[in-house]
Amino acid sequence: MDAQKIMIVDDDPHICEIVQVYCDREGFISACGRSGTEAMALLRTFEPDLIVLDVLLANENGIDWCKQARHFTDAPIIFVSSQDEDEIKISALTYGGDDYVTKPFSPGVLMAKIKAHLRRVSAGRKEQLLELPGITLDYYAQSVSMGSTAVFLSKKEFSLLSYMAQNVNRVIGVDTLFQIIWGMESLEDTRTVAVHISNLRKKIESDPANPERIITVRGSGYMLVADN
CATH class of the missing domain: 3.40.50.2300 (Response regulator)
Known part of the structure; x- marks a missing residue:
């Protein structure tokens, strides 16, 4: 230890x-x-x-x-x-x-x-960790660890990533993400999802312009990819 x-x-x-x-x-x-x-x-x-x-x-x-x-x-x-x-x-x-x-x-x-x-x-x-290959979500610190590197996220970024991690390797629609993370009463619109996804990629992707972890599925939404 x-x-x-x-x-x-x-x-x-x-x-x-x-x-x-x-x-x-x-x-x-x-x-x-x-x-x-x-x-x-x-x-x-x-x-x-x-x-x-x-x-x-x-x-x-x-x-x-x-x-x-x-x-x-x-x-x-x-x-x-x-x-x-x-x-x-x-x-x-x-x-x-x-x-x-x-x-x-x-x-x-x-x-x-x-x-x-x-x-x-x-x-x-241990109860507050969600571990996926190459990436660990820490619910206590609201952070992501990639190897020995800790990445601190905003609350909305962490909520987005957390929901996607709980549905790993599944496509999640933009409307679904917006309703779950921002709620129906939000004054924002669904375009904010793309902004936050972009910010997330800058923090967890080695090449944000060519993402390998959070991929866009055209016409459907986004998917967090984790190899088995």
């Missing part, structure tokens, strides 16, 4: 060092972002399994960073902060946080919380 990855977002080098030392002891791979900008770039490349995030970053707000990060990851986020006010805790947990630890904290307690959240995520993983 690959080592799980912990990302620390904190402008205090001492905190980063302490948490990383304890992560190493537990067999985790760790990385630290010292600013919101640095951490956001690291988020895309490091792809953490869990994030430890300071509420107060230098000239930045950790809660705002969390809200932005939630567009790219569903990894558990544990806030750490010297602020103990209920309003801040509520805000942190409302806008994407999973836990809140007040500074000064025991590194051992933080590690116990990290492991508890990772166990919770892992326990539901």
Whole structure:
């Protein structure tokens, strides 16, 4: 099993060092972002399994960073902060946080919380995966894995791909896709299906102009192809 990855977002080098030392002891791979900008770039490349995030970053707000990060990851986020006010805790947990630890904290307690959240995520993983040859849908992360590469999708893109994956190697009409994903009350029209299919192909096809996974069946609709 690959080592799980912990990302620390904190402008205090001492905190980063302490948490990383304890992560190493537990067999985790760790990385630290010292600013919101640095951490956001690291988020895309490091792809953490869990994030430890300071509420107060230098000239930045950790809660705002969390809200932005939630567009790219569903990894558990544990806030750490010297602020103990209920309003801040509520805000942190409302806008994407999973836990809140007040500074000064025991590194051992933080590690116990990290492991508890990772166990919770892992326990539901198998039930939330749909595996096809060469492609795996993760219902928890709303993402697709192609080999070791994770691809994050919009909600509509994931819903489209998910429905097609549940009907793999079957042609699905455009009207059917539109009604199921957008609903009869939508102000959109069926042309939006083609737009989202095009966006999906850009993310999961090696050559979007000549798709091999999501093919167009002229006059009928689309089909997700998976070899047996």
